[in-house]
Amino acid sequence: MSWPFGSAALMVATSFLAGLAPPPDLKPSEWAEQSVQIPVGNAIPGLISFDNAPYQRGPLDMTADPSCHRITLKWGAQVGKTQLALCAQGFKIVHDPVSQLMMQPSEGDLQTWLTTKFNPLVEANPDLETRIATPRARKGVNNTRMKSYPGGFIMFAWSGSPKTQRGRSAPFIVCDETDGYDRTAEGHPVGLLWERANTFDDQRKLVEISTPTIRGISWIDHAYEQGDQRQFHVACPHCDTVQTIEWSNVKWDKNAEGEHMPESAYYECRANGCVWSDTDRYFAIRNAERLGHGWKAKKPFRGHASYHLNGLYSCFVKLKMIVQSFLDKKAAGDLQTFVNVTLAEAWEEEAETLEVEQLIARAEPFPSKVPMEVGVQTCGVDMQEDRLELERVGWGLGEESWSLDHQVFWGDPLKPEVWNQLFDYLDQTFDHESGAQMRIASACVDTGGSGGLTQAAYEQLRGKQRRNIFAIKGGKGWDNPIASAPKKSKSGKRARPVTLFTIGVNDAKLIVMRRAKQDTPGQGYCHWPVDRDPEWFHQLTAERLVTRFVRGFPIREWKKTRDRNEALDCRVYAYAALKILNPNILMRLRRLKPDGDHVAEDETAAGEPPEEAKPKARKTRRGKTRRTRPRGSGRISNR
Numbered sequence: 001m002s003w004p005f006g007s008a009a010l011m012v013a014t015s016f017l018a019g020l021a022p023p024p025d026l027k028p029s030e031w032a033e034q035s036v037q038i039p040v041g042n043a044i045p046g047l048i049s050f051d052n053a054p055y056q057r058g059p060l061d062m063t064a065d066p067s068c069h070r071i072t073l074k075w076g077a078q079v080g081k082t083q084l085a086l087c088a089q090g091f092k093i094v095h096d097p098v099s100q101l102m103m104q105p106s107e108g109d110l111q112t113w114l115t116t117k118f119n120p121l122v123e124a125n126p127d128l129e130t131r132i133a134t135p136r137a138r139k140g141v142n143n144t145r146m147k148s149y150p151g152g153f154i155m156f157a158w159s160g161s162p163k164t165q166r167g168r169s170a171p172f173i174v175c176d177e178t179d180g181y182d183r184t185a186e187g188h189p190v191g192l193l194w195e196r197a198n199t200f201d202d203q204r205k206l207v208e209i210s211t212p213t214i215r216g217i218s219w220i221d222h223a224y225e226q227g228d229q230r231q232f233h234v235a236c237p238h239c240d241t242v243q244t245i246e247w248s249n250v251k252w253d254k255n256a257e258g259e260h261m262p263e264s265a266y267y268e269c270r271a272n273g274c275v276w277s278d279t280d281r282y283f284a285i286r287n288a289e290r291l292g293h294g295w296k297a298k299k300p301f302r303g304h305a306s307y308h309l310n311g312l313y314s315c316f317v318k319l320k321m322i323v324q325s326f327l328d329k330k331a332a333g334d335l336q337t338f339v340n341v342t343l344a345e346a347w348e349e350e351a352e353t354l355e356v357e358q359l360i361a362r363a364e365p366f367p368s369k370v371p372m373e374v375g376v377q378t379c380g381v382d383m384q385e386d387r388l389e390l391e392r393v394g395w396g397l398g399e400e401s402w403s404l405d406h407q408v409f410w411g412d413p414l415k416p417e418v419w420n421q422l423f424d425y426l427d428q429t430f431d432h433e434s435g436a437q438m439r440i441a442s443a444c445v446d447t448g449g450s451g452g453l454t455q456a457a458y459e460q461l462r463g464k465q466r467r468n469i470f471a472i473k474g475g476k477g478w479d480n481p482i483a484s485a486p487k488k489s490k491s492g493k494r495a496r497p498v499t500l501f502t503i504g505v506n507d508a509k510l511i512v513m514r515r516a517k518q519d520t521p522g523q524g525y526c527h528w529p530v531d532r533d534p535e536w537f538h539q540l541t542a543e544r545l546v547t548r549f550v551r552g553f554p555i556r557e558w559k560k561t562r563d564r565n566e567a568l569d570c571r572v573y574a575y576a577a578l579k580i581l582n583p584n585i586l587m588r589l590r591r592l593k594p595d596g597d598h599v600a601e602d603e604t605a606a607g608e609p610p611e612e613a614k615p616k617a618r619k620t621r622r623g624k625t626r627r628t629r630p631r632g633s634g635r636i637s638n639r
């Protein structure tokens with residue numbers, strides 16, 4: 001192949017092709033600092049330097065590391081993600097010429113990137129300019145879809161256009177602003193590109209870059225979690241304590257009128273409260289790697305390096321500007337933008353609420369017996385001053401659930417009568433559609449309360465763990481397991497201890513809420529009986545998740561929207577009872593086959609395999625995932 005270059009350029013190209021490549025151990029960051037000119041019109045034109053953004057070196061050099069196939073940058077604004085990607089692309093063109101693909105969210109984004117980033121960079125750098133074909137060249141390509149250089153092409157695509165994606169593949173792929181991409185029926189564009197790059201085997205490398213969006217939806221947030229999770233560590237310039245720079249340590253004052261004073265903003269050292277000026281912060285960042293800190297991964301590296309960096313790491317932005325931006329966004333009711341763009345954190349969706357009418361509309365007639373798909377029954381019990389409330393839940397594969405019963409046992413929990421009613425209920429067996437008798441496999445009973453209720457619950461529940469009736473209390477905070485390992489606890493001086501499980505109620509409620517919203521049967525779906533009191537549905541929807549800001553730091557919490565919420569609590573406890581027991585539902589369902597042997601339902605958690613069998617999923621022709629039912633339980637629910 002010959003290339004339409006001027007003679008000097010041709011010489012460069014020929015010498016390269018002749019194998020006179022620069023030393024192979026030249027790192028992309030070294031190459032960039034030696035030869036990449038930042039185009040005029042930028043803040044600091046001239047040769048590129050990473051001294052003010054030292055965190056760019058690590059990921060940039062990773063783009064030439066053969067042990068790494070995926071690089072994720074969950075980065076905030078103004079820390080130079082675009083520049084990093086450009087340097088990686090330039091290095092490939094000059095020193096490792098393979099084909100590349102560059103993806104942007106839209107055609108407009110791609111045009112902007114070409115005109116304001118890529119083309120000016122090429123024009124300012126003869127090294128690149130001489131290699132890239134000219135627009136009207138006889139050989140080679142240079143248009144808005146691709147540009148060629150000796151050894152390959154850089155192709156352009158945007159997520160809204162299947163045409164620009166179809167059939168295009170390259171071993172080196174950069175996807176910019178991935179969280180702005182439109183998902184299609186086939187999947188997320190990044191995932192699809194990556195699959196197509198399969199043909200390049202272990203030569204393929206993906207660089208994905210974005211500020212995140214909403215947790216659970218954000219591509220980059222998920223990708224970061226899948227990688228080795230690196231954060232940039234710096235030393236406090238005053239006490240040398242190594243730490244990451246976090247928004248929760250940004251402080252500022254209010255004046256006598258209670259107005260925020262962003263100009264008073266400072267950074268407080270996490271360890272000793274040392275006060276950092278902007279200069280201190282810049283110093284800490286610039287010197288991090290020299291002092292042996294910098295990027296540190298949370299998880300072992302397995303070919304996927306993921307980096308998180310918030311806007312507080314910018315050595316070009318003063319802290320007071322960031323605080324001002326926070327206050328502005330907050331006033332405008334747009335904190336999500338601040339959290340996503342500046343903090344580079346995924347936003348926790350605020351509106352976790354349920355509409356009663358929708359739930360009631362989905363209620364269905366239940367058979368008198370426990371439905372065929374139910375492999376195990378659990379109960380959740382909530383204690384109030386004058387009663388115990390219970391929900392009995394049937395669980396199938398994928399934690400699909402059936403609300404089988406709701407009971408209120410009236411009486412004073414300080415006295416044994418109401419407890420005896422509860423224990424009698426829990427000792428019953430129920431008719432299963434298979435013909436078997438099914439016991440309640442486990443139950444969780446809340447022990448929270450005042451005026452001696454907690455102690456009374458402990459007295460009643462002591463020793464009941466043998467029967468899988470567990471005493472529980474609600475745990476604080478987030479990201480906790482649904483059920484933690486139990487601890488011995490006692491209430492009162494001479495009381496004997498009871499085994500107490502702590503329940504991650506915040507996380508559990510979120511799961512319950514999200515599942516209750518689901519409107520197609522299958523994994524996680526909740527079936528409600530049509531004859532359930534409407535008040536019960538109101539209780540189930542009695543809380544919503546809100547995000548409150550305490551000194552600028554978002555705190556998520558559940559807020560009651562009405563007084564009574566026992567139905568929600570009972571469901572959370574019934575779910576916890578399932579999690580503590582951790583039964584193998586698939587195996588139980590097989591035993592419940594109408595022609596199978598009916599095995600007693602009194603196995604304990606200890607006798608079960610440690611992992612619940614996951615429902616097998618298979619692709620249907622439309623590409624959706626569908627559950628396969630175990631043989632013998634193919635009943636179509638009578639909705």
Ligand SMILES: [Zn+2]
Nearest residue numbers: 236239269274
């Ligand atoms: Zn300090």
